[in-house]
Amino acid sequence: MPDDKSYTCQVRALHEDAVEAARSSSLPDDEVFELARLFTVLGDPTRTRILRALRSGELCVCDVSHVLGMSISSVSHQLRVLREHNLVKARRDGKIVFYTLADPHVLDLHETALEHVRE
Amino acid sequence: MPDDKSYTCQVRALHEDAVEAARSSSLPDDEVFELARLFTVLGDPTRTRILRALRSGELCVCDVSHVLGMSISSVSHQLRVLREHNLVKARRDGKIVFYTLADPHVLDLHETALEHVRE
DNA sequence: TTAACACTTGAACAATTGCTCAAATGTTCA
DNA sequence: TGAACATTTGAGCAATTGTTCAAGTGTTAA
Numbered sequence A, B: 001m002p003d004d005k006s007y008t009c010q011v012r013a014l015h016e017d018a019v020e021a022a023r024s025s026s027l028p029d030d031e032v033f034e035l036a037r038l039f040t041v042l043g044d045p046t047r048t049r050i051l052r053a054l055r056s057g058e059l060c061v062c063d064v065s066h067v068l069g070m071s072i073s074s075v076s077h078q079l080r081v082l083r084e085h086n087l088v089k090a091r092r093d094g095k096i097v098f099y100t101l102a103d104p105h106v107l108d109l110h111e112t113a114l115e116h117v118r119e
Numbered sequence C: 001t002t003a004a005c006a007c008t009t010g011a012a013c014a015a016t017t018g019c020t021c022a023a024a025t026g027t028t029c030a
Numbered sequence D: 001t002g003a004a005c006a007t008t009t010g011a012g013c014a015a016t017t018g019t020t021c022a023a024g025t026g027t028t029a030a
Helices: A016-024 A029-042 A045-056 A061-068 A072-084 A105-117 B016-024 B029-042 B045-054 B061-068 B072-084 B105-117
Strands: A088-093 A096-101 B088-093 B096-101
Touching: A016 B045, A016 B061, A029 A045, A029 B029, A029 B045, A029 B105, A045 A061, A045 A072, A045 A088, A045 A096, A045 A105, A045 B016, A045 B029, A061 A072, A061 A096, A061 B016, A072 A088, A105 B029, A105 B105, B029 B045, B045 B061, B045 B072, B045 B088, B045 B096, B045 B105, B061 B072, B061 B096, B072 B088
Parallel strands: none
Antiparallel strands: A088 A096, B088 B096
């Protein structure tokens, strides 16, 4: 962090108390990254649609593909991302793999976010 | 949507009722995109840090830059994104622009998401 | 064993994104 | 007015991401 003009403003404009207050209440780095990563996972329209589809109960990959009108492969890739972040759970029954929401809490995030989106 | 093997599974594996249920409870497209867009905006570590920093009160761009240890330019770019999605508000006082959280609801999203992240 | 099939995976490609750098704005004050 | 300075903005570049295509895995049943 070079201390030149292009990088920071002149010292006299700083509000040191406010900066210190913000610093001391900040999240640990790893939590910041995990938090951001979770939102990133939620922040893809395809994955959003998959989570919404699973609200009504378990679906196999093929079902999800039909609901979304997208290829099996694409859906499977995204289900993997959701699985890796513990947002959905997989259960194999013979040739078919069924997916369910791992944690209904995720839908709380949708609800709160929808309130913001709808103003 | 071509109806060939590479695209969909064979019909007999489909669970039509489940597919229909999922379809009928799905969100309108524009809400899906807005929802996903909001999460995408929340899903960047820099923006996450900025929102956390603003929890303790208003900060000028320079303050935020110091709290995060990032360039003024970079912070200003991200503040713009947050502003455009109504997550922060700007107020100019002379040469200085102060930013505040536009809507404390956003922090609810952080709390719920942190619970998920912390298991 | 072999064929069929639901699903997964890896590589490749285009599109998006966050940062840096340089230049432009907007405001204050001498 | 002109200099100083906080902030914004645009272009450029590297890194990340979502989709497709093709090949691979795992399971069932003939």
